[in-house]
Amino acid sequence: MATTRILEWLGxxxxxxxxxxxxxxxxxxxxxxxxxxxFYQLPFEWTTDWYSSxxxxxxxxxxxWNSIEIAIITTLISTVLGSMASLALYRYEFRGKKLLQAxxxxxxxxxxxxxxxxxxxxxxGVGIGRGLxxxxxxxxxxxxxxxxxxxxxxxxxxxxxxxxxxxxxxANQWQVTMRVTLPWIMPGVIAGGLFAFxxxxxxxxxxxxxxxxxxxxxPVEIYAAIRKGFTPEINxxxxxxxxxxxxxxxxxxxxxxxxxxx
Amino acid sequence: MADQLAIxxxxxxxxxxxxxxxxxxxxxxxxxxxxxxxxFFSFMTDLPLAGKEWSFTxxxxxxxxxxxxxxxxxxxxxxxxxxxxxxxxxxxxPAAYVLAKVLKGxxxxxxxxxxxxxxxSNGLVRIFSWAMVLREGGILDTALNxxxxxxxxxxxxxxxxxxxxxxxxxxxxxxVLTCYLTLQAxxxxxxxxxxxxxxxxxxxxxxxxxxxxxxxxxxxxxxxFVPVVGSFMEPRILGGRTGTFYGTVIEDQFVAVFNWPLGAxxxxxxxxxxxxxxxxxxxxxxxxx
Amino acid sequence: xxxxxxxxxxxxxxxxxxLDDVSIDFADGGFYALLGPSGSGKTTLLRxxxxxxxxxxxxxxxxxxxxxxxxxxKRRIGMVFQNYALFPNxxxxxxxxxxxxxxxEPKATITAEVxxxxxxxxxxxxxxxxxxxxxGGQRQRVAxxxxxxxxxxxxxxxxxxxALDKALRVDMQIELKRIQREIGITTIFVTHDQEEALTMSxxxxxxxxxxxxxxxxxxxxxDRPQSEFAATFLxxxxxxxxxxxxxxxxxxxxTMIQASTGASVPAGTEASCAVRPERIRxxxxxxxxxxxxxxxxxxxxxxxxxxxxxxxxxxxRDRQTLxxxxxxxxxxxxxxxxxxxxxxxxxxxxxIAA
Numbered sequence: 001m002a003t004t005r006i007l008e009w010l011g012x013x014x015x016x017x018x019x020x021x022x023x024x025x026x027x028x029x030x031x032x033x034x035x036x037x038x039f040y041q042l043p044f045e046w047t048t049d050w051y052s053s054x055x056x057x058x059x060x061x062x063x064x065w066n067s068i069e070i071a072i073i074t075t076l077i078s079t080v081l082g083s084m085a086s087l088a089l090y091r092y093e094f095r096g097k098k099l100l101q102a103x104x105x106x107x108x109x110x111x112x113x114x115x116x117x118x119x120x121x122x123x124x125g126v127g128i129g130r131g132l133x134x135x136x137x138x139x140x141x142x143x144x145x146x147x148x149x150x151x152x153x154x155x156x157x158x159x160x161x162x163x164x165x166x167x168x169x170x171a172n173q174w175q176v177t178m179r180v181t182l183p184w185i186m187p188g189v190i191a192g193g194l195f196a197f198x199x200x201x202x203x204x205x206x207x208x209x210x211x212x213x214x215x216x217x218x219p220v221e222i223y224a225a226i227r228k229g230f231t232p233e234i235n236x237x238x239x240x241x242x243x244x245x246x247x248x249x250x251x252x253x254x255x256x257x258x259x260x261x262x
Numbered sequence: 263m264a265d266q267l268a269i270x271x272x273x274x275x276x277x278x279x280x281x282x283x284x285x286x287x288x289x290x291x292x293x294x295x296x297x298x299x300x301x302f303f304s305f306m307t308d309l310p311l312a313g314k315e316w317s318f319t320x321x322x323x324x325x326x327x328x329x330x331x332x333x334x335x336x337x338x339x340x341x342x343x344x345x346x347x348x349x350x351x352x353x354x355x356p357a358a359y360v361l362a363k364v365l366k367g368x369x370x371x372x373x374x375x376x377x378x379x380x381x382x383s384n385g386l387v388r389i390f391s392w393a394m395v396l397r398e399g400g401i402l403d404t405a406l407n408x409x410x411x412x413x414x415x416x417x418x419x420x421x422x423x424x425x426x427x428x429x430x431x432x433x434x435x436x437x438v439l440t441c442y443l444t445l446q447a448x449x450x451x452x453x454x455x456x457x458x459x460x461x462x463x464x465x466x467x468x469x470x471x472x473x474x475x476x477x478x479x480x481x482x483x484x485x486x487f488v489p490v491v492g493s494f495m496e497p498r499i500l501g502g503r504t505g506t507f508y509g510t511v512i513e514d515q516f517v518a519v520f521n522w523p524l525g526a527x528x529x530x531x532x533x534x535x536x537x538x539x540x541x542x543x544x545x546x547x548x549x550x551x
Numbered sequence: 552x553x554x555x556x557x558x559x560x561x562x563x564x565x566x567x568x569x570l571d572d573v574s575i576d577f578a579d580g581g582f583y584a585l586l587g588p589s590g591s592g593k594t595t596l597l598r599x600x601x602x603x604x605x606x607x608x609x610x611x612x613x614x615x616x617x618x619x620x621x622x623x624x625k626r627r628i629g630m631v632f633q634n635y636a637l638f639p640n641x642x643x644x645x646x647x648x649x650x651x652x653x654x655x656e657p658k659a660t661i662t663a664e665v666x667x668x669x670x671x672x673x674x675x676x677x678x679x680x681x682x683x684x685x686x687g688g689q690r691q692r693v694a695x696x697x698x699x700x701x702x703x704x705x706x707x708x709x710x711x712x713x714a715l716d717k718a719l720r721v722d723m724q725i726e727l728k729r730i731q732r733e734i735g736i737t738t739i740f741v742t743h744d745q746e747e748a749l750t751m752s753x754x755x756x757x758x759x760x761x762x763x764x765x766x767x768x769x770x771x772x773x774d775r776p777q778s779e780f781a782a783t784f785l786x787x788x789x790x791x792x793x794x795x796x797x798x799x800x801x802x803x804x805x806t807m808i809q810a811s812t813g814a815s816v817p818a819g820t821e822a823s824c825a826v827r828p829e830r831i832r833x834x835x836x837x838x839x840x841x842x843x844x845x846x847x848x849x850x851x852x853x854x855x856x857x858x859x860x861x862x863x864x865x866x867x868r869d870r871q872t873l874x875x876x877x878x879x880x881x882x883x884x885x886x887x888x889x890x891x892x893x894x895x896x897x898x899x900x901x902x903i904a905a
Contacts, residue, residue, distance in 0.1 A: 003463075011360035015373060018357050022380050022431065029391035040394070081285040088281035094274060100286065107293050109484075109540060111492030113509050114300075114529045115293060117516055121303050121526060122296035141292030144285055164603060165636035167624045169650035169701065179653070183640045202384040204495060209516060219386050226390055226499055235394070238387040245383035253375055 026242060033235035040232070050236040060221055060237060066132060067201055067218040074139040074200040079193040081140075082147030083185070087177065089148075090155040091163070104145040112205035115142075120209045130212040138210055139200040146199060147192035154188025194252040202245055297533075304527035322527035332511065332528065336535070339508035343491040346429045347483050353430065354437030355479065359471075361438070362445035374442065381435030389496050392428045393419060396500070420502025428500045429490055437482035444478025445471075484543040488536050508532060553614025553704040554579040554737055555600060560609035560619075562595060569595040570606070571761040577705075579614075582731055583739045584748035586785070587758035593741045594709060596758065600739065601707050602626045613704055629698030629736075631708040635690045637682040643669070643693050644678035650701035668700040669693075671730060688719045695727070699734060706731070708740035712747060724751050745785050749773070757781050773827075775813060775901055782825040782903065789831070789873045795822040799902065804869055808846050813902035821905040828876040830899035833864055833891050835883075847894045848873075852887050866891060 036045035054060060089101065107115065116138070123134045158181065166176045182189075204219040211220045218241065225234050307319045326332045361374055380388060396418040418424045448471065456466040494513040497505030512532070515525025555577040562570040570592045577583050585593040598604050600611060602623030611619040618626050629650075637646050644665050651661045669675050672692040682690055691711065698706060711727070712720045728751055731738050742748055748755045749769045756766040757780070765772055765781045776782035779790055791808055793800035795816040799809040800823070808824050816822045826846075850868030857879075864875045864885060875893065885891060 007463075008364050011356070011364045014356060015360050015365075015377075018353065018434075019373075019376060021353075022377065022435070025391035025395045025431070026380065026388065029387075029394045032394055081288060084281040085285035088278040092274065092278040094278060096275070100282065103286070103289065103294075106297075107289065109488060110297075110533065110536065111489050111509075113492040113494060113512060114533050114536075115296070117512065117525055117529050118296035118300040119292065120516060121522060122299040125299060125303075137288075137292050141289055144289060148285070159634070159636065161632045161634060161636035162638060164623075165630070165632055165697075166638075166649065166653075167603075167622075168601060168628060168630040169653065169697070170624050170627070171649070171653040172624055175653050179649075180638055198382055202382075204384070204386045208495075219384060222390070223386055223495065226386075226393075230390075230393060230397075234390065238384075238390055242383045242387050246379050249379055249382045250375070 029235055030239040030242070033232055033239045035232065038232060040230070050232040051240075053233055054236055057233070060218070062214075063216050063218045063221040066135075066216065070132065070136050070139060070217065071197050071200040073136060074143055075193050075196045078140045078143040078147050078196040079189060082144050082192060082196075083151050083189050085144075086148050086151035086155055087181065089152060090158070104148055107142055107145050112142075116206040116209040119206065123210070130210050131215040134210040135207050135215075135217060138206040139203055142203065142206065143196035143199045146195045150192040150195055151185060151188045154185045154191075158184050191252050194248055198245060198248050198252070201248075202241075300526045301530055303523055304530050306523045308523065322524045323531075325524060326528065326531055332508075335506065335508045335511055336531070339491045339493075340535075342425070342429070342493075342497075342507060343487045345426060346433060346490045347487045349426065349430045350434045350437040350486050351479060351483065354434045354482065355441050355475070357434075358438045358441035358445055358478070361442050362448075363450075377438050378435050381432075381439075385432055386495060388432055389428045389499050392424070392431060392500060396424050396427070419500065420504060422501065422504055424500040425497050425505055428496050429493065432496070433486045433490065436485045437479075440482035440485065441475060441478040444475050444481075448474050480543050484540060487539065491536065492532055554581075555705055555739065556610070556612040556615075557596070557600065558610045558612075560596070560599060560606040560611060562599065562604065562606050568761050570599070572609075573758070573761070573763045574609075575756050575763060575766055577737055577739055579737055580735045581737060581753045582728065582751060583737075584752035584755045585739060585741045585758060586743070586745060586748040586755055587764075588743060588784070590760070591758040592761040593743075593758045595761075597707055597709055597739065597741045600705070601628055601630055627701070627704050629701060629703035629706045631691070631694045631698050631706075631711050633710045633713055635682075635694040635714075637690055637693055637697075639682055641681075642678065643674070643680050643682070643685070646682070646693055647678075647697045647700050649697065654701070664700050665696075668696040671699075671733070672696045672726075687715055688723060691715065691723060692726075695730065699730075699736065704737070706736045706738040708738070710741055710743070712742070712744075720747075727751065749785065755785070757784060759784075776825055777814065777903065779823055779825070779903060782901070787828050787874055787876075788825040789828065791824040791826075791871075793822065793824075795820050795902070799897065799900065800824050802869075806848065808900060809844055809897035810900035810902040811897040812900060814904045816902055816904050823903045823905065825901045825903055826895055826899055828863070828874040831873070831875045831893050831895045833866070833875045833877060833885065833893055835885065835889065835891060845894045845896055846900065847892060849890065849892055852885050852889050852891055855885065855887055864891075866893060868893075 031044075032040055033050055034046055034048065035042075036047040036049070089097065119134070119138050120130070123129060123137070128134050128137070162180055162184075163176050166180045171179065202219065203217070204223065207217045207220050208223065211217065216224075218237070222234060222237060222241075225231070304322055305318050305320065307317050307321065357377065361370060361377070365373060418427070452470060452474070453466055456470045457463075461469070492509045492512075494507065494509035497507050497510055498513075499505075501507075508528070509532075512525050512528050515521045515528065557573060557575045557577075560570055560573050561568070573592070573596060585596060587593045595604070599606055599619075600613075602618065602621060602625075606619055609619070610617060613626060613628070638649065641649070647665045647668055648661050651664060656664075665678070666675065669678055672695055674689060674692050674696065677685070677689065677693075682693070685693065691714075695711075708727075712723055715723060724747065740751075752769060754767060755769050755772055757764040757772065759780055764784075765777050769785070772781060772785050776785065776788070779788075782788040782790065791800060791802060793802040793808070795818050796807065797818040798811075799807060801807055810824050813824075814822075848868055850866040850873065852864055853867045853872065854865040856863040856865075859879075861876055861878050862884070864877070866873045866875060873893065
């Protein structure tokens with residue numbers, strides 16, 4: 001039918017336009033990071049100077065290391081804790097289970113502005129204060145719900161009889177979990193881990209409130225730089241960050257189907 | 263029946279406790295206790311630090327109601343949230359529809375991933391990238407000038423539209439995601455049935471597809487509206503002087519003015535508004551989840 | 552190898568009583584069927600014996616040792632699940648080896664035992680395959696091999712043949728019996744298929760609504776059911792209801808039915824009689840020899856079903872439809888609507904207390 005075909009091609013065109021809208025700014029920002037002009041002026045002159053100057057920026061380097069360290073530790077902690085919680089929610093029925101599942105929503109649903117400032121107040125009050133430890137505490141809490149959701153989704157495909165069969169063969173709970181359950185849910189655990197890393201590495205708002213001079217993360221440093229003024233150095237570090245984030249997400253997509261398809 | 267019995271025999275909180283405790287303990291310390299502390303704090307006059315006098319007061323909340331500034335800004339933020347959400351619906355829903363119904367197979371998966379990808383990269387950086395495009399002398403300006411015969415000055419930076427554009431860019435993938443999931447679940451045979459009964463395309467759209475997509479639309483709307491209302495980073499970077507919203511005022515209390523109790527009170531009011539909205543959306547969301 | 556004793560076991564889930572004072576003795580080396588409709592409690596009982604669930608009251612003993620509070624992993628049982636529950640990430644050999652491996656057996660022992668088990672179920676060459684590469688029947692055999700390789704004391708099977716198609720099911724029934732006889736392990740399996748229970752087991756326990764209705768060898772239950780439920784669940788039966796006469800029952804319309812088998816019921820109380828369809832002779836009436844004391848009824852054929860080697864007649868009589876099965880020996884075929892005479896011996900009539 002002609003109308004259907006026309007509509008379908010219009011639809012495809014629309015998607016192309018949308019992709020353009022989504023990616024054009026990023027491409028331009030990346031392009032400008034290779035342009036020699038410090039005021040973003042054309043004509044385009046190729047250079048990698050802005051990238052090399054990043055290495056001189058000690059503050060930025062330190063913040064980058066902080067970001068990576070915190071992201072790695074966050075990933076490890078949230079993956080282990082989150083997987084354990086997912087297993088419990090999968091295996092057992094008990095009163096209050098629905099409540100526990102509902103409690104996973106606040107960290108994601110409540111604006112980070114509120115959670116971040118609340119953490120700031122509380123940590124200050126109990127003596128943790130600001131800094132890398134506080135940031136770590138916050139990041140793990142934000143990553144946990146994502147890990148639990150992802151691992152739980154994977155557990156949905158795990159037949160309960162498998163654990164029972166293992167037990168009937170004499171395996172204790174530890175052996176069952178390690179030798180039967182874990183191998184099956186591993187893709188979910190890895191996807192959860194990658195999510196956690198991305199959540200932590202890209203996290204701005206909570207890190208912003210919990211940072212203190214000398215103990216900041218990369219996004220916080222970038223924000224400070226932006227507030228001072230636009231320079232192509234910012235473009236350079238931003239391009240690197242975006243490339244890393246996207247690479248991570250492509251990797252996650254291998255392990256976890258966002259679209260809910262088999 | 264056997265399954266029910268199988269599950270029933272795994273009752274009990276006790277075996278689950280050691281697995282659940284670490285994660286939930288962490289959440290309690292890092293999220294639930296802080297939120298409670300914030301409520302507590304909002305009723306104080308000052309920080310309970312050594313050497314500072316403090317007492318309980320409703321003054322912070324009173325300030326919200328007495329000083330028109332705060333409620334004005336809250337309304338401005340709510341309006342911002344609504345506008346961004348509506349734009350996301352207008353832009354995102356058709357895209358989700360094309361993805362779910364027009365594209366098929368591997369191209370669909372690939373395009374879907376491409377649409378979702380930016381959303382998972384650093385939000386701060388994406389906002390910055392818009393600054394590149396929108397500012398005077400930026401790409402938009404230069405490109406239009408190259409094309410148009412007359413000189414035109416596009417300086418969208420530091421304006422309300424810039425904030426809107428930046429926020430829509432950040433959040434539209436959310437809407438595409440939720441609507442896609444819902445649309446994908448709609449059986450094609452329903453659409454065919456509608457057509458076979460004589461309905462035109464537009465009627466099928468309005469009377470069959472859109473009602474069935476409601477859960478996805480509402481879920482997406484909730485996921486977008488809530489963060490936007492509390493946003494401060496995007497207005498600051500793209501909005502400049504016009505970028506004052508409820509979120510930026512709260513931010514000020516904590517990083518500039520150091521009136522933490524007031525910040526806590528304003529935060530809590532925002533939280534209350536957010537929870538009310540989520541509670542309204544929850545029944546639909548639960549059916550969708 | 553060991554026997555299993557279940558004594559006065561009860562189990563409730565909330566308001567629902569799944570098992571009500573059930574007692575069965577499973578002798579060492581026997582092949583037992585737990586038969587019953589959906590919701591009868593047969594799977595619950597099996598899981599109690601396995602150790603996935605514990606009884607509220609009562610005792611369970613394996614080999615004389617009380618196990619009612621012992622969790623499954625310590626009971627040394629072998630279990631075959633309805634959908635086989637093979638570990639998808641492991642090969643067939645690794646699946647079978649699992650029980651030995653969690654026990655810490657040395658590698659050489661494991662390899663040898665696994666091969667022996669696979670040979671026993673005739674899958675000797677398929678050790679390297681993965682479960683998803685096997686057919687349903689093959690998976691079932693792997694599940695069986697996996698369950699017996701650890702030399703458990705009891706073998707439990709939960710509707711083991713339910714997922715197989717008819718031809719395969721018959722083959723597997725024979726296979727299971729052969730293997731069980733070869734290793735001599737006490738075997739208890741759960742099924743809702745009465746034909747399976749009849750053909751495979753040494754003894755059958757019929758469960759209904761959590762209670763044990765009757766227990767014994769299949770022939771005994773078939774020839775002498777102790778309840779209407781047992782009579783109709785295990786095989787087909789024609790049921791007559793009336794008042795006990797001391798030698799049978801008297802129907803509402805006055806017809807007397809003589810029964811020389813079954814319970815002794817005091818005259819005057821309510822009772823039933825059960826007659827198997829294949830024990831009834833059917834003819835047009837000409838030449839029915841009233842062989843001393845035979846039960847005789849008149850009726851009309853309402854339907855005839857031809858099944859190759861036999862035919863089933865449905866005969867209407869006094870608001871009741873009776874079922875008669877005859878071998879097709881070439882004798883006259885009776886047509887629908889024909890008036891017929893039914894007769895059968897009192898020996899084939901079982902008296903059942905109400």
